[in-house]
Amino acid sequence: MLDQIVFYFFAALAAISAVLVVTRRNIVQCAIFLITALLATAGIFLQLHAEFLFIVQVILYAGGIMVLFVFVIMLINLDISLHQAQYNRQWWLGLLLALVVGAHLILAVAVGRSVLPFGEPAPATMLEPSTQIVGRTLFGEYMLPFEIASILLLVAMIGAVVMAKKKV
Amino acid sequence: MIPTSHYLFLSLGLFTIGIIGVVTRRNVIIILMSIELMLNAVNINLVAFSRLVGSAEGHVFAIFIITDAAAEAAVGLGIIISFFRNRETLLSDEMDLLKW
Numbered sequence: 001m002l003d004q005i006v007f008y009f010f011a012a013l014a015a016i017s018a019v020l021v022v023t024r025r026n027i028v029q030c031a032i033f034l035i036t037a038l039l040a041t042a043g044i045f046l047q048l049h050a051e052f053l054f055i056v057q058v059i060l061y062a063g064g065i066m067v068l069f070v071f072v073i074m075l076i077n078l079d080i081s082l083h084q085a086q087y088n089r090q091w092w093l094g095l096l097l098a099l100v101v102g103a104h105l106i107l108a109v110a111v112g113r114s115v116l117p118f119g120e121p122a123p124a125t126m127l128e129p130s131t132q133i134v135g136r137t138l139f140g141e142y143m144l145p146f147e148i149a150s151i152l153l154l155v156a157m158i159g160a161v162v163m164a165k166k167k168v
Numbered sequence: 169m170i171p172t173s174h175y176l177f178l179s180l181g182l183f184t185i186g187i188i189g190v191v192t193r194r195n196v197i198i199i200l201m202s203i204e205l206m207l208n209a210v211n212i213n214l215v216a217f218s219r220l221v222g223s224a225e226g227h228v229f230a231i232f233i234i235t236d237a238a239a240e241a242a243v244g245l246g247i248i249i250s251f252f253r254n255r256e257t258l259l260s261d262e263m264d265l266l267k268w
Contacts, residue, residue, distance in 0.1 A: 007170050011178045018182050018205055022189035027197055034201050037182075041208050044178075050215050053230055057211075060234055065204065065241045072245045073197060076252045081259075087192050088261050094191030102184030109176045117220065118173040130224070137224040138231065149235045156239030163246030 006047050014040035025086055031069050038062045052131040175216035182209035194259045196251075200244050207237045 017036040024030045042057040088094075112118065138146055182205060189202030211230040218226025252258060255265075 004170055007174070011174075014178065015181055015185075018185040021201060021205060022185055022193060022198070027195060030198055030201060034204065037205060038208060041212060044175075044212060045215055048175075048215050048219050050218075050227055050230075053211070053215060053227055056231065056234060060238065061204075061208070065238055068241055068245055069197065069201065072249060075249065076258065081195060084194070084259065086194060088194045091192040095188055098184060098187040098191055101187060102180060105180045105183070106177060109173055109180065113171075113173045118171065118176060130227070133224040134227045134231075138228050142228050145232065149232055152239055153235060156242045160242040160246035163243065164249045 003047065007044065010040045010043040010047065013037075014044070025082060027073055027081070028070075031066065031073060034069075035062050035066050038066070049130055052134050172216050172220045175212055179209045179212040179216070182206075182212070194261060196248055196258050196260050196263070197245075199260060200241065200248075204237055204241065207233055 014037050017033040017040065020033040021030050021037060024033065038057065038061045042054050042062070045057060046054040109118065186202045186206030186209060189205065190199050193199055193202070211233055214226040214230045214233070216226075218224065218230075248258070251263065255262070257263070
């Protein structure tokens with residue numbers, strides 16, 4: 001019962017703040033609502049017994065990436081952009097196509113729910129010391145992808161510095 | 169207990185909202201934020217399936233996706249700063265240097 005209350009609360013919070021992210025006019029408010037959506041997702045991870053991902057989501061996403069976004073917004077905050085049109089000229093076509101794609105995906109899950117084992121609740125967790133198991137998998141089987149991800153981060157860091165430098 | 173399909177519905181809803189943000193908004197920073205929203209929705213999917221199957225690989229993939237999102241945000245915002253310095257605009261439909 002408590003499980004369900006927690007899940008539906010965080011799901012509603014995530015959905016509402018996601019809608020506000022794509023509809024608000026002020027870009028700082030968009031960033032704040034994106035932080036709310038990410039924290040609600042972190043709550044859902046905790047409810048799914050993914051403790052390590054929960055803390056990674058809070059520290060890295062809500063703490064790190066969003067600080068980067070807010071920094072850039074503050075660097076190039078334009079008062080003019082509040083008075084410009086917020087949606088592009090083909091917004092109705094884009095909205096229609098996006099809704100068609102979304103309806104297809106949701107229909108696929110709704111149909112597949114009776115065939116595949118989505119419909120039942122997930123079994124009582126087999127991932128009990130979840131952080132330990134994730135660590136073993138990450139540093140055992142997925143060692144090479146982990147190292148490649150570190151190189152990716154290095155490349156991204158150098159790329160960001162070069163891009164934002166005064167004289168290119 | 170909550171059926172796995174409810175997690176999938178939540179994730180698909182967030183993903184669709186992200187697509188709507190990407191295709192309708194003009195501000196590039198909001199487009200980047202919508203992409204973050206979509207990546208986040210995929211993570212919910214991966215973790216829910218990981219719970220269903222009982223293996224930690226979904227968590228590992230979610231960690232890789234978060235790494236990717238960090239790299240993408242850093243490079244994307246660097247490009248935005250560089251572009252803003254040259255053209256004084258943040259609107260995606262005015263970014264037409266390559267259009268003849």
